[in-house]
Amino acid sequence: MHELSIIAGLMETVEALAREHKAKEVTGIRIRVGALSGVVAELLDSAFDIYKKGTIAENAALEIVKVPFKIRCKACGAETERDDFQFACAACDSADLELVQGTELVLERIEMDSDEPEK
Amino acid sequence: MKKQLYILQDILGTNRKIAQEIKAACEEKGVLVVNLMSSPGAGKTTLLEKLAERLKNRYKIAVIEGDIETERDAERIRAKGVPAWQITTGGACHLEAKMIARVLPSVEADIDFLFIENVGNLVCPASYELGERVRVVLLSSPEGDDKPKKYPKAFTTADVLVLSKADLLPLLPFDIDRAKKEALDLNPSLRIFVVSALTGEGLDSFIEFLVAAHAALRPADA
Numbered sequence: 001m002h003e004l005s006i007i008a009g010l011m012e013t014v015e016a017l018a019r020e021h022k023a024k025e026v027t028g029i030r031i032r033v034g035a036l037s038g039v040v041a042e043l044l045d046s047a048f049d050i051y052k053k054g055t056i057a058e059n060a061a062l063e064i065v066k067v068p069f070k071i072r073c074k075a076c077g078a079e080t081e082r083d084d085f086q087f088a089c090a091a092c093d094s095a096d097l098e099l100v101q102g103t104e105l106v107l108e109r110i111e112m113d114s115d116e117p118e119k
Numbered sequence: 120m121k122k123q124l125y126i127l128q129d130i131l132g133t134n135r136k137i138a139q140e141i142k143a144a145c146e147e148k149g150v151l152v153v154n155l156m157s158s159p160g161a162g163k164t165t166l167l168e169k170l171a172e173r174l175k176n177r178y179k180i181a182v183i184e185g186d187i188e189t190e191r192d193a194e195r196i197r198a199k200g201v202p203a204w205q206i207t208t209g210g211a212c213h214l215e216a217k218m219i220a221r222v223l224p225s226v227e228a229d230i231d232f233l234f235i236e237n238v239g240n241l242v243c244p245a246s247y248e249l250g251e252r253v254r255v256v257l258l259s260s261p262e263g264d265d266k267p268k269k270y271p272k273a274f275t276t277a278d279v280l281v282l283s284k285a286d287l288l289p290l291l292p293f294d295i296d297r298a299k300k301e302a303l304d305l306n307p308s309l310r311i312f313v314v315s316a317l318t319g320e321g322l323d324s325f326i327e328f329l330v331a332a333h334a335a336l337r338p339a340d341a
Binding site (some may be wrong): 004005006009010012013017021023025027031035036037038069084085087088095096097104105107108109110111112113115116117 | 120121122127268305306
C-alpha cells in the first residue's frame with residue numbers, strides 16, 4: 001500500500017503548477033494508471049480523498065484513466081492488448097516482445113480556477 | 120477563470136530523477152548498486168551476510184538496510200565486518216530514492232558494491248527505483264511457486280531472480296520449474312539463480328554474476 005506516497009508526489013506537482021499559474025483553486029486532476037504501474041486505482045482514489053483536505057485541491061475531482069498493457073511482437077509484428085499478465089503474442093504465441101504501454105503513472109491534466117489570463 | 124493544463128508528467132518522476140542521479144554518481148566511481156527486494160523472511164539479510172563473507176576480502180562493500188523499525192539487520196551485517204546503515208521508515212512499506220540520497224554522503228566513496236536491502240514487501244518497493252544497476256528479487260521456497268504471477272510487478276522489473284532456501288526444496292511441494300516458467304513468462308530476460316545461503320549452493324554463480332556486473336562498469340580497467 002504505497003498509494004498515499006504516490007498521491008503525496010502527485011500533489012507536490014499539482015501544488016507547484018497551481019502556484020505557477022496563480023490558481024485560486026484546483027478543480028480537477030486527471031491521471032493515467034497503467035495495468036503494470038503497480039498501483040491500485042481504487043486505493044489512489046481513497047488516498048487522494050485523505051490527502052487533499054486543506055490543500056488547494058480540496059474540492060478537486062480525481063479522474064483515473066486505466067490503461068491496459070499492450071505488447072508488440074518482435075516476431076510477427078502483431079500488437080496484443082492484455083489484462084492478464086500473460087506475456088505472449090496473441091497471434092503467434094511468441095515470447096519475444098516489447099512493451100508498448102501499461103507501465104505509466106502519469107499526470108495528464110489539471111483544471112483550475114485562475115486569475116491569470118490565457119496565453 | 121477556468122483553465123485546463125495538459126501536462127503528461129510522470130508522477131514518480133521526482134523519485135526517478137533522484138534515482139538516476141544516485142546511479143550516475145555511484146557508477147562514475149565504479150560502485151555497483153544492487154537493490155534487493157522480497158517479501159519479509161525470504162532471506163535477504165542472510166543472503167547479504169553470505170555475500171559479505173565471500174566478497175569482503177576481495178572487494179569493499181557497504182550495505183544500506185531498510186526496515187520499518189529496529190537496527191537489527193544493520194547489526195547483523197556489521198557483525199560480518201562490513202559497514203551498514205539502517206534506514207527505519209517508521210511505517211512506510213518501501214524505500215524511496217531520497218532516503219538513499221540522505222544516507223549516501225556518509226557511505227565511503229571508494230567501495231565496489233553498495234547493497235540496498237529494501238523493506239520486506241513484494242509489492243510497493245517495485246515502483247521505486249533507488250539508483251540500482253541490478254535489481255534482485257528473492258522468492259523463497261516456503262512462499263510457494265505461484266508467487267510470480269500473483270505479484271507481477273516485482274518480477275517484471277527485476278534483472279535477477281534468486282530462488283532462495285533451496286535446501287528446503289526436498290521437503291516442500293515447490294515446483295521449481297513452474298516458478299522459473301512463471302517468472303520467465305513475465306520477464307523473459309530475467310537471470311535466475313537457485314541459492315541456499317545455508318549450504319552455499321548456487322552462491323558462487325550468483326557472486327560471479329555480481330562481479331562481472333561490477334567489472335562491466337569500468338571496461339577500460341580490465
